[in-house]
Amino acid sequence: MKRVTGIGGISFIVFASILLPGLVGGFSLQGDEFALLREERIGVLRIGSSERETRKAMHCTLKRGPEELWGADGAYHQEWKYAACGITLGMVSRKKGAPKSIESITVSSPSMLRTKRGIRIGSTEQEVMKAYKPFWNKEESTPGSFVAGSIYGGLLFSFENGKVSRIFLGAAAE
Numbered sequence: 201m202k203r204v205t206g207i208g209g210i211s212f213i214v215f216a217s218i219l220l221p222g223l224v225g226g227f228s229l230q231g232d233e234f235a236l237l238r239e240e241r242i243g244v245l246r247i248g249s250s251e252r253e254t255r256k257a258m259h260c261t262l263k264r265g266p267e268e269l270w271g272a273d274g275a276y277h278q279e280w281k282y283a284a285c286g287i288t289l290g291m292v293s294r295k296k297g298a299p300k301s302i303e304s305i306t307v308s309s310p311s312m313l314r315t316k317r318g319i320r321i322g323s324t325e326q327e328v329m330k331a332y333k334p335f336w337n338k339e340e341s342t343p344g345s346f347v348a349g350s351i352y353g354g355l356l357f358s359f360e361n362g363k364v365s366r367i368f369l370g371a372a373a374e
Contacts, residue, residue, distance in 0.1 A: 247304070258285070321365065344359050
């Protein structure tokens with residue numbers, strides 16, 4: 201899956217195509233996927249956490265990928281992997297070598313980090329439904345996945361044998 205990034209993990213074009221009709225039509229973004237994206241946490245990690253905050257929170261060995269300039273948003277992106285903790289972070293900065301912030305969070309086994317509503321690797325599909333039903337995006341969810349918010353900014357759960365095998369927070373779509 202190719203990711204689109206930019207403002208808060210969403211390209212300007214995608215962001216504008218969602219936001220501008222709302223401004224013209226007068227609806228509020230409260231209670232939508234963007235609010236979920238801003239408020240959700242996995243452990244103490246959240247979208248927008250600074251590089252400094254992130255380093256303080258992590259106690260596993262870090263392996264950094266290369267910094268890459270993305271044409272879609274003009275920012276520098278880098279993958280930070282904490283394999284022993286089951287955590288991968290998408291980090292972003294406006295300038296090469298500059299301090300970064302979290303744009304996406306992926307957890308898998310052996311991570312025991314929990315979402316703000318208590319879901320972790322190994323939680324059941326029923327527990328996810330109970331915790332995130334108000335944010336459930338039926339159209340973007342597929343068999344084996346549950347999307348809370350949107351693939352353009354939300355929380356995505358992957359299941360194997362009825363249990364959470366992966367949790368992703370951020371923008372995951374083109």
